Amino acid sequence: MRLVSFEHSGRATFGAVVGAGSTWSPDAAVVDLGARLSCPDLRALLAAGEPALAQARDLAERAAASPGSADLAASDVVLSRPIPFPEKIVCVGVNYAERNEEYKDASERPKYPSLFMRAPDSLVAHGASILRPPESEQLDYEGEIAIVIGKAGRRIPAERAREHVAGLTIMNEGTIRDWLRHGKFNVTQGKNFAASGAIGPWIVTGDECPAFDDMTLSTRVNGEVRQHDSTRRMMFPLAELVRYISTFMVLKPGDVIATGTPTGAGARFDPPRWLVPGDTVEVEVPGIGVLRNTVDDEFA
Structure with missing residues (x-):
């Protein structure tokens, strides 16, 4: 099942997508679950x-079996963050071995994941514009698979991690590269510019997700493949991330874990290849879908 949050006629709600392929398209239709169920939003549904x-x-299955019975056409709604x-x-x-080698600092393979936090409004929905701020031209892309938690838990064993995962989505974990270096021990500034990244288009529920340890991710800029790798090569697999993070915090329904990006971000080219207004960035994970966004200046 593909779950989305969206707006329709000024109302924020959520639903299930039917009749779509791997991409959000005009052929898709939406079952308005917010109007049919007692849950106020998608996070409440997961909880x-x-x-x-x-x-x-x-x-969703009834609507899929009866074309034309869904509540809304894709063209009638505006997607929100899932x-x-x-x-x-x-x-x-x-989190990918080659990413560690990119830094060329002769460091050993890390024993623990490197973690940081993002604010919700640093991300936009599928189809919305990622914004380059006036403070920097170093807007970069980072395609990632993101976990969405469905069942709350603390100290979750890796072998039970999937029980706590509602599903997966896709993130472009956009970064303002020069602002990463403003602080000595953190990257918060460069990771939290408003609307500098994206997430979506939907959550694919766990019963339909591919095997966690055998997914392929590709990032394209204007059709050119910049990143391509497999979760088989993650240093910390998805289940291990759930285990480690839940050791020190309670994971709750709707929480998101972005699992890291492969090699090939714009900063690693010589010269760097920053995103500019007019660019289109697509992050694709077979079995999950395609996240697509264009780039604009914040004050165009």
Whole structure:
């Protein structure tokens, strides 16, 4: 099931997408679950657990089996971030082996994940514009797979991690590179410019997700492949990230974990290849979908 948050006629709600391929397209239709279920938003649906998800799945399957019975056409809605305001967005840095080697600092393979946080409004939805701020021209892309938590937990064993994952989505973990170096021990500034990254278009629920340890991610800028790698080569697999992060914080429904980006970001070219207004960035993960956004100046 593909779950989305969206706006329609000034109303914020959520639903299930039917009739779509791997991309959000005019052929898609949406079942308005917010109008049919007692949950106020998608995060509440996830928190309600399997009985509520089963109701949602039944409504989506009925609509898929009866073309034209869905509530809304894709063209009638504006997508929001899948979870518009998650309590936590935890991001993992340098999680592919080649990314560690990119730094050319002769450092050993890390023993623990590198982590930082993002604010919800640093990300836009699928189809919205990523904004280059006036303070820097060093806007960069980072394609990532993102975990969405469905079941709360603390100290979750890796072998039970999938029980706590509602599904997966895609993130372009956009970065303002020169602002990463403003602080001695943190990257917060460069990771939290408003609308500098993107997430979406939907959450693919766990029952339909590919195997966590065998997914491929590709990032394209204006059709050119810049990043391409497999989760098989992650230093810290998705289940291990859930285990490690839940050791020190309670993971709650709707929380997001961005699992790291492969080699090939614009900063690693010589000279660097920063994003500029008019660029289109696509991040694709077969089995999850395609996240697509264009780039604009914040004050165009």
